[in-house]
Amino acid sequence: xxxxxxxxxxxxxxxxxxxxxxxxxxxxxxxxxxxxxxxxxxxxxxxxxxxxxxxxxxxxxxxxxxxxxxxxxxxxxxxxxxxxxxxxxxxxxxxxxxxxxxxxxxxxxxxxxxxxxxxxxxxxxxxxxxxxxxxxxxxxxxxxxxxxxxxxxxxxxxxxxxxxxxxxxxxxxxxxxxxxxxxxxxxxxxxxxxxxxxxxxxxxxxxxxxxxxxxxxxxxxxxxxxxxxxxxxxxxxxxxxxxxxxxxxxxxxxxxxxxxxxxxxxxxxxxxxxxxxxxxxxxxxxxxxxxxxxxxxxxxxxxxxxxxxxxxxxxxxxxxxxxxxxxxxxxxxxxxxxxxxxxxxxxxxxxxxxxxxxxxxxxxxxxxxxxxxxxxxxx
Amino acid sequence: xxxxxxxxxxxxxxxxxxxxxxxxxxxxxxxxxxxxxxxxxxxxxxxxxxxxxxxxxxxxxxxxxxxxxxxxxxxxxxxxxxxxxxxxxxxxxxxxxxxxxxxxxxxxxxxxxxxxxxxxxxxxxxxxxxxxxxxxxxxxxxxxxxxxxxxxxxxxxxxxxxxxxxxxxxxxxxxxxxxxxxxxxxxxxxxxxxxxxxxxxxxxxxxxxxxxxxxxxxxxxxxxxxxxxxxxxxxxxxxxxxxxxxxxxxxxxxxxxxxxxxxxxxxxxxxxxx
Ligand SMILES: Cc1ncc(C[n+]2csc(CCOP(=O)(O)OP(=O)(O)O)c2C)c(N)n1
Ligand code: SF4
Numbered sequence: 144x145x146x147x148x149x150x151x152x153x154x155x156x157x158x159x160x161x162x163x164x165x166x167x168x169x170x171x172x173x174x175x176x177x178x179x180x181x182x183x184x185x186x187x188x189x190x191x192x193x194x195x196x197x198x199x200x201x202x203x204x205x206x207x208x209x210x211x212x213x214x215x216x217x218x219x220x221x222x223x224x225x226x227x228x229x230x231x232x233x234x235x236x237x238x239x240x241x242x243x244x245x246x247x248x249x250x251x252x253x254x255x256x257x258x259x260x261x262x263x264x265x266x267x268x269x270x271x272x273x274x275x276x277x278x279x280x281x282x283x284x285x286x287x288x289x290x291x292x293x294x295x296x297x298x299x300x301x302x303x304x305x306x307x308x309x310x311x312x313x314x315x316x317x318x319x320x321x322x323x324x325x326x327x328x329x330x331x332x333x334x335x336x337x338x339x340x341x342x343x344x345x346x347x348x349x350x351x352x353x354x355x356x357x358x359x360x361x362x363x364x365x366x367x368x369x370x371x372x373x374x375x376x377x378x379x380x381x382x383x384x385x386x387x388x389x390x391x392x393x394x395x396x397x398x399x400x401x402x403x404x405x406x407x408x409x410x411x412x413x414x415x416x417x418x419x420x421x422x423x424x425x426x427x428x429x430x431x432x433x434x435x436x437x438x439x440x441x442x443x444x445x446x447x448x449x450x451x452x453x454x455x456x457x458x459x460x461x462x463x464x465x466x467x468x469x470x471x472x473x474x475x476x477x478x479x480x481x482x483x484x485x486x487x488x489x490x491x492x493x494x495x496x497x498x499x500x501x502x503x504x505x506x507x508x509x510x511x512x513x514x515x516x517x518x519x520x521x522x
Numbered sequence: 523x524x525x526x527x528x529x530x531x532x533x534x535x536x537x538x539x540x541x542x543x544x545x546x547x548x549x550x551x552x553x554x555x556x557x558x559x560x561x562x563x564x565x566x567x568x569x570x571x572x573x574x575x576x577x578x579x580x581x582x583x584x585x586x587x588x589x590x591x592x593x594x595x596x597x598x599x600x601x602x603x604x605x606x607x608x609x610x611x612x613x614x615x616x617x618x619x620x621x622x623x624x625x626x627x628x629x630x631x632x633x634x635x636x637x638x639x640x641x642x643x644x645x646x647x648x649x650x651x652x653x654x655x656x657x658x659x660x661x662x663x664x665x666x667x668x669x670x671x672x673x674x675x676x677x678x679x680x681x682x683x684x685x686x687x688x689x690x691x692x693x694x695x696x697x698x699x700x701x702x703x704x705x706x707x708x709x710x711x712x713x714x715x716x717x718x719x720x721x722x723x724x725x726x727x728x729x730x731x732x733x734x735x736x737x738x739x740x741x742x743x744x745x746x747x748x749x750x751x752x753x754x755x756x757x758x759x760x761x762x763x764x765x766x767x768x769x770x771x772x773x774x775x776x777x778x779x780x781x782x783x784x785x786x787x788x789x790x791x792x793x794x795x796x
Contacts, residue, residue, distance in 0.1 A: 169607055190792045195606050195785060200632040204599035207592065211572075211603020214590065215611070219603070237593050365588040365604055366611045368567050372583055374591035383537065383583060384591075 147326045154292045154318040155180035157325060158248055159188065161296030162220050164328070165335055167246075168194040169212030169219040172205035173227060176260045177316040178250035181222035202227035206234040206247065213243050214373060216364025218300055218337075222248035224316075226257060228267055229274070236275035237375045238309040239398065242351065242359060244338055245309045246299045250319040251428075251479075253506045262506030263316035265428055265479040269486075271311050272457050278395060280402040282409060283311040283457040285428040289323035294333070295454065301336040302409060306401050307359040313456065315479065317429035317508060338362050341369060352380040358401050402458060412460045413452040416442060420449030422473040422518055425464070425488060427453050430477050430509050437514035448518060456484065461491050468495040473521045475499045477509050497521065523560050532556045532566070537584050542577060545739025547698035547724035548645050552581045554701060554722075555614065555643060558708040559587075569612045572601040574626060576618035576652045578645035578724070595625030598633045601640050609639070609782035612712070619646040619660040623679050627659070630681075630719075634688035637716045638781035643708065644681050644719065647726035655729025666733045685719040686774040692718035693774040698725060699746035700770065707772065716780050723750070723770075 152160070158181055162170075170185040186196040195212065199205045205221045212219040223231060228249040238245050251267045253259025267274075271283040282302055286295040296312055303310040341348045341361040350371045351360040360380070363369035376384040377391045385391075402409065413431075416438060417423065426434035431452045441448040451467060451474075453460050468474065474496060476485040485500040492498055501517040503509050529535065533556070542548050559569060569587040573579035575594035582589035588611075592600045597615045605613045622630050622644045633640060649667055650656040657667030659679045666673060686693040692714040696704040704722060711718035725731065725742040736742050753771035756764055 169603070171603060171606075190785075190789045193789055193793050195789075197602070197606055197785075199599060199602070200628050203596060204602075204629055204632070207596040207599035208603035208606070210592075211590075211600040211605075212607040213603075214600075215604045215607035217607045219607075233593055234596065364608075365570050365590070366568060366608050370566060370586060370588050372589045372591070374583070375593055376591070 147329060149324055149326050151322055151324045152289060153180060153320055153322050154289045154314060155250065155320065156184055157289045157293040158222070158296045158312065158314070159184040160327060161293040162246065162300065163188060163192065164293070164330070164333065165297045165300035166218045166337065167220050167300065168192070168217040169209065170194070170196045170221065171199050171208035171212065171219070172221040172223060173199055173202045175224045175227045177252055177319050178222045178224045178227070178248060181248055181250070185220070202230040203234065206231040209245055210234060210238050210243050213245050214365055216367065218244070218304070220246040220248065222250065224250050224252045225254045225267060228270060232275040235309050236277060236279060239275070239279035240375055240377070241373050242307040242362070243309070244303040244307055244362070246296070246303055246312060247309055248312045248314065251313065251315045253504065259506040261316070263429060263479060263508055264504060264506070265315055265430065266483070266504060267313065268456065268478070268480065268483040271313050278399070280308060280399055281311065281457040282306070282308070282402065282455065283313045284454060285313050285456050286318060286454065287428055287431045287452065288318065289321065290325045291454070292318060293325060293327070297333055297335070301334070304336045304338040305358065306405070307338065307362060313428070315428045340364070343368055345369070349380045350382045351378065353397070358405070406458050409455055410458055410460045411454040412463055413454060415450040415452065417449035417451065417467070419447050421447040421471055422475065422522060423449050423451050423467055423471050424475045424477055424514060424518065425451045426477040427456055427484065430479055433509050433511045434477050434514055436511040437518065440511060440515060441518055446518070446522060459487050459491065464488060464491045468492040471496055473497050473499060475501060475514070475517055475521060477501045477514050477517075479509060480504050528556060528560055532560060532586055533584055534586050540584055541580055543728045545725070545727045546577070547647065547726070548578050548581065550698040550701060551643065551645050551704065551722045551724060552584065554704040554708055555616070556585060557705050558712055561705070561709060562712060564612055568610065569614065570601070570604050571614045571616060572597045572604065573616040574618070574621040576621045576650070578616055578618040578651075579621060581616050595621050596629065597621065598626060598629040598640070598642065602633060602638055605638055605640055606782055606785065609786065613640045614712070615640055615642040617642060617644050618651065619644060619648065619681065620650045620658040623659045623681050623684065630685060631688040634685045634690035634717050634719070636781045637689055637691055637778050639715055639717070641711045641714070641718045641720070644721045645724045646681060646721050647724040647730055649726055649730035651726045651729060655733055668733070682719060682721040682773055689717070690719050690774065691716035691776050691778050694772045695721040695723065695770045697723040697746040697750050697770060699743050700750070703770070710772070714775070716778060
């Protein structure tokens, strides 16, 4: 029998547990429903592990301070919901171009604006991808359960450290607030990735120079003996600004390709009853729970229906969806918005099969019955 | 230490010359900051200089420390992260008047309130230099900027006293003309435990000077010389001699619990406890 602790906890609590498991030592943020418990539990727990918590004056400060913590060498996180996520966008871009590891949790709620503060939504899918200005890589992860929130938070930290970039954990109110029992793994059970640091005596240290066989430059913490410059301007390997279009091209290529060259490692998904499926429900986050239940009921009624669930939604599991589109008759995208991820599915499918959409943005979840009705329509 | 030694030891010579216009006051202030650090003999590896965006905010790139050029107005928030994460670091923020008190005004008052041990040097040129001379929160009423072509109707901020009122435990004002005083004041601010703010009055002949007929750089410097009087001197002057003068010097210097130390008391109390 496993000696592991079994606990009943909320998604938001599992997020903090995952972050601590991954080595989070720094949290800065500003409270907002339905993400607030992440701040509260971080405030409670971080000092016990020698970590730091600070409640800043707003969300912009929250992410800026978390970036500062990461630059000083600590694994950092900030969490927010809809309006707060909008405020953080400029500095998400900063972390992307300056290549600073950071985890940003967005427990989505109904919008736009102050919207429906306590109601669930999945309305920030496109904001996660395109919210900040300019071109930059994005990793966004959508867990569906409390347990997955734990594991995916650990993974978000690992990816952030490995690829030196901000990683977005895009949960939703249902996942954040529901309670499920979860077994917390022992230390060492899940691999933890720490950013590569330069040798202390490296006299020729280049903060953005990538060594052979490595993906990103080695990152020194401020105060650890390597004096270097970090900026949100386009810069060269030294970290100092460069206006050259040639250098900008090289840098953008590096930023984008560190992700595009490693999509197989980054992209995760779940396939459910897909082998003989003719209709696929594509769903993510808490909506995928309704989708699973709908698929089970439709199967019981004799329909060849399965589910595809992106866990990593950015980068999008393009290869897998292309593959599906070649063999199924219908893809039904179910999500808590009026049509966001469906755009990506349509783009990827390129008309090879029919793409349908079922979406709600009124603060109600998409129910199994909603999905069953839609599938029966298109069958 | 003479100037050559200072440049050799504390500047990134391969990053010079700087981008500032001839006659800009920003270089003088940067020089004073570095001189103050040199006089304190701080280890360069322990010094972190953080800036936002603006002409002034380009200074860290020239200085041989751990340097961080962030987003407009947010330098204090980034700096708060660095300082809280590693409290032994000496964290200095360089900011323009717009950077510090317009877009960054919220961070300024809250960093002051927290009394976190960061020194902020505001390069106040009374205008937005980098974007071409728009009016800023410190442009005096009735003066001009490219976005105040008919005269500015806003009331200006007094940044040093704003920070003091919000809780900063050390505040001072000095000018690009009064270099020796500036170096002393910055040194005092750097040594002060808690949030310290130095409002360093700069000159922007290119935009502010031209728009407001303040003359060229030497004339603007002369204006600083003739207009600013030390608060201690001013206290002894008769009323009529204070007309038209502006105050400089140390405004506030008190001790209060410092943020990162208070946080560490909590960590010390709890760590090891389960
Ligand atoms: C979010 C954002 N808004 C506006 C700008 C444009 N901008 C760059 S610098 C600046 C003002 C700089 O003025 P100040 O802080 O007084 O510094 P100075 O250039 O005068 O030294 C502005 C408005 C920006 N970079 N980012
Ligand atoms: S525009 Fe003004 S503040 Fe900017 S460098 Fe030129 S003189 Fe200095």
